[in-house]
Amino acid sequence: MSPRRVAFQVSTRSPEEILDVTDKVQGAVRELGIEDGFVVLFCPHTTCALTVNEAADPDVREDVSSALSALVPRIPFRHGEGNSPAHLRAALLGPTLLLPVEGGRLSLGTWQGVYLCEFDGPRRRSVWVYPLAAR
Amino acid sequence: MSPRRVAFQVSTRSPEEILDVTDKVQGAVRELGIEDGFVVLFCPHTTCALTVNEAADPDVREDVSSALSALVPRIPFRHGEGNSPAHLRAALLGPTLLLPVEGGRLSLGTWQGVYLCEFDGPRRRSVWVYPLAAR
């Protein structure tokens, strides 16, 4: 019987960083035995997020990370930990991804990869990965 | 037989407000009889949205709400109702959430809660809740 959930971990090294986790997600798809259907990714943290974007040029990741940082408004925040800008960006990108799997492989567009976006690092982060059958 | 969909309502009290609806979602999970799988939340409105973020300190909700308001660009809008900034924020956060359920309980990270984000209140809002089996 296939497992119902697996998890993988990544260690971020900077306060703000976008990490390519496509290979880790593909490894989880294999471990879960998903042939055709979907994989659900869930990020159990409140200051990092998951997204899909261009995997070809690493500059895209750096640009998106810098732009997400720059778009945080310069307003006074109340939360004592001082990481409200990280919570904002996590909410904007969201904690879940639902991705198609075909023939045992993540089915992404030609230029797409899966990213974990760190907004309050460096930290050790987990991603929970679940199988989801189409029908 | 378990129901196919339930809904819950909340009343917002301000133009902009982030409400913790974790208990309402957990109640719907129980009512739908979801043991292991997922719950799908759908917000049938165009000026509010759903997200997951920190539940421990209510200041985080206020900070995220204020920051979402402050990041709306100061440009002229065409829509006659004057609530285009609310539509923008609803699009940024999105109308759906797909959340894991394990052992009859929402499976969230330690600090996470589920939020309804009001951008054009006060209003009465509905959230539709659906069960989704893993396989």
Next chain:
Amino acid sequence: MSPRRVAFQVSTRSPEEILDVTDKVQGAVRELGIEDGFVVLFCPHTTCALTVNEAADPDVREDVSSALSALVPRIPFRHGEGNSPAHLRAALLGPTLLLPVEGGRLSLGTWQGVYLCEFDGPRRRSVWVYPLAAR
């Protein structure tokens, strides 16, 4: 047997544009034979995205499109193609939608429609559409 995936195409005509694709999604729901459950939309591109928002007044689409453009920070970008602002907006809105279907029809709120958001057009864009059973 119903197909496992269909796709539809749209041609955008401007660098930035939000297109109503509700009818195309409804057509795919019919073609896939989904009666009750969900439809999953996946955008295999890195400079466009999918969202749900108001379908009644087309001005809302134009306002949201303009506001998304205006909120891109004016910072230097590294990516040589010059379309990092498009990648940022695609990440903010996200590449997938999970929408409920009831009685063979997309189950949306009164004012909602499904949109493809172009951030680096004009281009020919595809949307992949998958059925997903509730249980």
